[in-house]
Amino acid sequence: MGSDLNVVIATDCGSTTTKAILIEKKDGQYRQTFRGEAPTTVEAPFEDVTRGVLNAIQEIEELSGRKILDGERIITPAEGDVGVDIYISTSSAGGGLQMMVGGVVQAMTGESAQRCALGAGAIVMDTLAANDGRLPHEKIERIRQLRPDMLLLAGGTDGGTISHVVELAEYIAAADPKPRFGSGFMLPVIFSGNQDARKEVARVLGEKTALTVTENIRPVLEEENLGPARHVIHDLFLEHVMAQAPGYRKLMGWTGAPIMPTPGAVGEIMQTIARQQAINVVGVDIGGATTDVFSVFGEIFNRTVSANLGMSYSISNVLAEAGLDDIMRWVAFGIEEADLRDRIKNKMIRPTTIPQLLQELQVEQAIAREALRLAFVQHRQLAVGLKGVQSERTLADVFEQEATGESLIRMMKLDLLVGSGGVLSHAPRREQSCAMLIDAFQPEGITRLAVDSIFMMPHLGVLSTVDEQAATEVFERDCLIYLGTCVAPVGSGKVGEVCLQYTVDLPSGRQTGELRVGELVLLPLADDDEVEIELEPARRWDVGAGPGQALSARVCGGVVGLVLDGRGRPIQILEDDRLDQVSAWQGALNLYGE
Amino acid sequence: MAHAYTPGLRVTRHAVIQKERRLPLKGEVVVERGVEVRRDQVVARTELPGEVATMNIVNRLGILPQELAGYMLKKEGDQIVEGEPLAETRPLIKWFKTTIESPVSGTVESISLVTGQVILRKAPKPVEVLAYVDGVVDEVIAEEGVRIETRGAYIQGIFGVGGECWGALHLAVEDANAETKTIGAEAAGKIVVVGSLITLEIVEQARQAGAVGLIGGGMRDQDLRDLLGYDLGVAITGAEEIGLTVIVTEGFGRIAMAGKTFDILRACSGMEASISGATQIRAGVLRPEIIVPSATAGDEEHVGGDSEGLQVGNVLRVIRMPYFGQIGRVSGLPAELQEVESGAMVRVLEVEFDGGEQVVVPRANVELIEE
Structure with missing residues (x-):
């Protein structure tokens, strides 16, 4: 099917805006050529999502000169300047997919269920577990109060506990939950726990909910099997949640591939890229209400959503x-607390406003750093190895081990960090996006940085399920804007001491220098350039080969360049000298001009 | 994009207002179409399923779950009152008998032979929906609620806390720029318009005086935090129990109330109003509101209609620094993107303020004031 596609139209129906892109195969290469957008029309007075889709596509018709619509019908297949070969879409309108999950032990099957739902693109409203510390009636009240779109019940390895799983099923039945949309429908519940408990769970929930039984997500403690349950979530999302939203039934009839939840599609493209290039990737999408973090380390995919971290709502x-x-530690000027609080609240109640003044921009970008940092902290807490698994460990492992479960996020092993969302994609200067990503994520060693140019990752994610090659070609050529590479030795020391000696073969000639603690240095290295760099960290400083060990590598440029970050990890900010220090960093990266 | 500016809040002296009043679950609508209702009248009622109590009886009797049926004195669906025996052992010597009594009155919902758990459900809780505004039942939504239509003044605020309430409007200031320093006993049972700033001190005084609501131009975030006892993270409000309802019409900080808003409130002084502080700022935005039903006729406007685009001559308010809160007229709508001080290339408009000063602001940073 893939090779037949020459013209693709894709939309993402967001809560407020429907974004359409046109992808065309020209001279044997897939390129994103035109984009259009229109307000999403899920709510009154339209209450029909297809209205916004048609408006966004119309804008593309006007810009491209291609006739795509015949009245309210998308013309397929493409012939000359008329029609497209396939129409695909993602959606997060109506607040996305909101789920509750349950497992027997919170840190084991509870977390597996959470990872399963998040990976499918859901917002996890709460995790129930036999050991979550709440009394039975509190759990029941909570289920009733939250009114999720769907509930995923896991628990028990195959052959393990039955009674604890059935107990959770009994709470769900007692709550008699109603879905958020469609008061006449039964709540979809997926059971993916101990297969020996299926009969009892079906007895308890079969008549009160729309129950689907699938494979155990944790058949044995040492293994997670999230795929089958994720597919069921996607199917039920289409059947129950999407089908209830205004106009979606019609939209589902138009698309050539199943509609995916927006974050599920972004996860799809991240995994495709990581797999194809054999790299570790972290991606972030910071929106007005929520921030999504995705990671692929050693082929293990994780996604988290921080439901209340965002830049407007x-x-x-x-x-x-x-x-x-x-927040203020990133700002190079003082401001009265009461005044700043009022300004932030005014942005909350009027979320569509934008900073007109440079100072306001700096404050918003400082807030973005903290939102990103907090979202990444949450991600690291969930992106961990399976808990409850016994493994042999050396003494060195003990020091790297988190309190529970081993973190999968190894910043030193990270190859590519991708940022997306208004505050990163539309910052007035790319240097600002680069600085926000470095300050918030604090990459270690050598890490390439990029931003999503116009937020087309969701479109490409759903495209990758139809034609992986087309999706990755567009991702590489049009979606990503490479900012450059960050080289950050890990360690701590006295400000002014040398932490790294470097030699880099820049296109302008070989450059040798010393990086001092507390210093940021920007070297010019354009997007197409890939050069050799030799790094010699000081004793106790590590750039990836171990403390004090030299490293040679090839690094790529970007629209910002090559950033050498000597601020240590975690970044050291001096209490007494903060304003001068932050001002010097801003100057080094030329963040805000003179 | 068609709407690159924030549509203004509704501020209308004469409007046809429709309020939907729905039950949380299906129930009974107790009024008919066409009847007049008062704001405190019940229009629909239902019963919420009662709370549940769970008991692990097998642990308490020291038996296995599969044996439970033989020890139960009640079966699923049976009524039970608090203290009534629910299960008991039958030992040979009666002296060793253990009886488990029900901790609540209600029904036996389920008895599990897998977990040994018995779930009891208390009696259902009645829920009533009031009319909230004086008006006429325009539509009955079978088993769900009603739509009430009324005529009068309609003002949307920008942010509020506290739920629905009603009372006579009382103006404590003579001018939109002024600020009340004290509220006394005259405010009892009333909704008080306090001017450009609602301070924590004024809220305290209003509570002591027995006022039901406060309306003002602005409020400091610090005061809001002290009032709620926490830092409000996401603007979803309406359920706060703070003793009264507070509505801010312009924003955070000290801000004079828009002239038109103040004029309408002044014209309605002494009249009965219904207000709600409920605010939700996300998709499906909900703003706080002030409704003053009145018999006086005027050129009525239907609330809920769509506004037209920006035009030269429109009156607007700037809603972001550096001209935050200032009111002016659109004097130009350049089509091309322009660079603003922050370095962003954005769509802008030219505004002329009352003093004749001309400035350029991003279109995203203004809101229309409908005249």
């Missing part, structure tokens, strides 16, 4: 969670 929550001091 949730901006005030970033302040509440990070605290004023952590």
